[in-house]
Amino acid sequence: MNEYISRWKLQPEDIMSRSRYMNQPENFDLNNNFHTCRGLSSYVENFRRLTMGVVPSASENTISTCSRLTSDTLDAEIRNLPVLDGYVSVKHTGCIVIEIENNTFQELVWRVAFMGQYPQAKVDGKRYQTDSC
Structure with missing residues (x-):
């Protein structure tokens, strides 16, 4: 669990300043939802902004x-x-x-x-x- 929290920068002091697109593949495509929606926190962000x-x-x-x-x-x-x-x-x-x-x-x-x-x-x-x- 600590590894997951650290990888996605979910610590309270990091969550508001972390990069929008983290841990992305080399062929990152902004229009590919599998690239932009990675990890629980990004799904929540997209739900909040889009829906x-x-x-x-x-x-x-x-x-x-x-x-x-x-x-x-x-x-x-x-x-x-x-x-x-x-x-x-x-x-x-x-x-x-x-x-x-x-x-x-x-x-x-x-x-x-x-x-x-x-x-x-x-x-x-x-x-x-x-x-x-």
Whole structure:
């Protein structure tokens, strides 16, 4: 177990600063999932970024979300995702409802996006006009 933790740099002091693509073959291909998704931690990272569409930014004090679920997927949720000095939980219901819970010690700016065109968004019961990207 210690060898696995060391090889994939899963120690607490290394996990946030380790290389994105580790232990790769000489013929590394960025478009080959067997090359880019290696080890449990990279599968979690890809699930978070690709399916859940959750990208935190410490430098901007933001968390951006965009559900990438398909219309036949009912919901997906990721809990206790490490962000800054705490955790966030994000739940996608279908492709048009996103709930976020901020369990950090600071206020985050939430940048939410949806696939498609929507003239309004409802946040905590209040409607807002949307911008197109």
